[in-house]
Amino acid sequence: MGPTAEELPLRKIVLSSYAIAAIFIAASWSSYSYGISFSPWQAVLGSLRTPAFVCEPHQYTTEIVSIDPLLIYINNFVSASEAELLIAEGEPNLETSEVYRNGVKQPATSRTSRSGALPPSSAIVQCILSRSSAFMGTLLDLDGDFGTPQIVRYEKGEKFDTHHDWYDTPQRMKDGTSRWFNRVASFFVYLDGEGVQGGETWFPFIEARDGDGKWIRGEDGEGGGTKFVPRRGNALFWVNLHGNGTGDQRVVHAGLPLAEGRKTAMNIWPRKFYRRERGWWNF
Template sequence: MAFKPSSLIEYALLAIPLYLFAISPLLRIFFPDVASSTTSSYQSFERTDSLIIPDDTLQCPPHSYATHIAHHEPLVIYVENFLSDAEAEHLVALAEKSYQLSTVFTGEAESFDPKIRNSSKALLARDDVVRCIEQRAREFQGWRKDVYIERLWAQKYEAGGHYTYHYDWSGDLSHRSGGRLSTFMVYLSADCEGGGTKFPRLGKPGEGKWCEFVDCEAKDEDGEGEGVVFKPRKGAAVYWENFRPDGRGYEETWHAGLPVKSGTKIGLNIWSWWQPGYSEALNRLETEREAKTSPDEL
């Protein structure tokens, strides 16, 4: 049978609505990354107050700390004196009236489950002390491109308080538009027994001097492995990277806040979020907003 050019046109006309209303929606469902690969990472952008835009004009007092590399891959660093005593005490006072029960996310639901996480949390108001600590955390990492400090939260653990094993990362960065790149666990107050931060899949960094910072007598009491337990010490911090260079999460960062046996531990979470295009999107939205609110030019 002879081929007619008109047939090709008819097939094309039939194929266009088929793609628009059937194939394309299915691609978005089953292959969301592929379907959106030709669009900018901030096409569906929504501003969030949880990410801090760097302020290069902020002037902070000088501060010094000592770093000790506990593990190279993933990079885990123990930081002595990340906060001064005055800064730690200021944050403890700042958080005191803002505590609420800490929750956990399971799928799309948020709930309080003390078997998983038994603590209270407080979002810290961004006064000058807090803003300078945000800046310090960013400087510590070398002012990484497209990386933003998240709003700071204090965490209070009283007797029996704990946070069971978990990751701070989720998914593969190569398949996501953003992710929690790194973590600081900072100790604001450590008037407690127990309450260490345990990484069961990491080995102890050593003996001797390290025994000031890690529990060299720790045993495998929970069946997760002996690992390494960092002691809570006022003003100190444990910093770690959550993702490999290829975007896969480090399974070795599986960690827990061990139960507080007595007293109170107050910690500070400093998370860094990788979000390409975020600043550009904010600038674009601000430009659009100004254009809409400015009087029409004659």
């Protein structure tokens, strides 16, 4: 039996509401670029299943571990849902990690993890980079430039021996300009780590009191620097360079071997630009 005359207007209103909602959702989806092509109806259905990411205001707290050199512990720098999105973005790009030797990237027994680029054009990556920029304030150059962020993963037994994040000599931009840069600071953001044993981030030259289970003294818990326990969503921030642009050896660090579980993290490297004068590098 077909609809009555009284039911027809109501059904038209309901159907029109669904159509308007579908158009609105499709328009919202199109404001983000994911490099994927859909037909109009696929876009609508995909949006109904997976809402577009929105970078919401986010609150975190900080604890100063060291003033000189500056090392700050950030609680809840990313939310659990943000961490999951970052992992999903980066996992397809994971490959054997490499190190720089004489300006050339190559595998090394000192670094046995996997790592890969996080796409800077991704909405979630842009959100975290914007948060990082706001955190740094005037320490970041006015153009707010970051290197390509990186996802890194450690499985059982994997490690990264003591190293530093800055380059031994400034690097030239590959954008056709004559600008040179170095990594002025680092963020290391823990994206998972539940049930992990070992795998701490160890700073051998930074001495700090125990931090409520989030960090403890020494590689062995008794002395010789400070090691940080992987906790999802939390992050470390430190400054890599002295005021004259040279690397600060006091912030060398290591990823200690993972005894159990899996550790995934995000590296963020803000850039500082140099000018070259009479053979000297200056900010």
